Amino acid sequence: MNNKTVLEKANAAVAEGDHETFLMYCTENTKWTFVGDRILSSKEEIRLYMADVYKKPPKFNVEIMVAEGDYVTVTGTISLFSEDGRWKEYDYCDIWRFEEGKMAELKAFVIKNNS
Template structure:
């Protein structure tokens, strides 16, 4: 189970890098919940789709340092780079903690810190 969830997250992240946001969302449950600690919470695919349309105008770039799986959870630690509202590339360190349900990404708790 652990390695299967890791593989699912790797496929989902590959879709994001390619700009295939609907492909990414196919790996999520309909009622997926994304919590950006200290910022906001998104409820459901519709909210995530709207978030991606505004924040991921250009696909982000990932550098995953570690993927750690245990039970229904997979944690990803690394860096993500994306353009801000002024078109400037910004680098963030992140730790995403994903909870899986029936082979789908059901919940995200994201810790994101600007590094520049």
């Protein structure tokens, strides 16, 4: 399976609320950096993050996905269900680095969409 397909399958699992299947596509020491916000440094930290932030499965709208070597870059929008009971939309750019067919590192730029 190529890296782009891995990411598509992983994101499909998240969109269905299946965090454990998503995590199967990640390396054990996967690292997520949300630029300007936080860094998650293990599969367990990501599991806890997903349980907290993805109480309802997020809604993805992928606009562009480009794969090159060990990297897949994705831009689009994501809607997250917030604690105040409303969906909030964000623009994002994710840069994924892969190791041996698994997602090893994410650098994410996420900006609240105020329109």
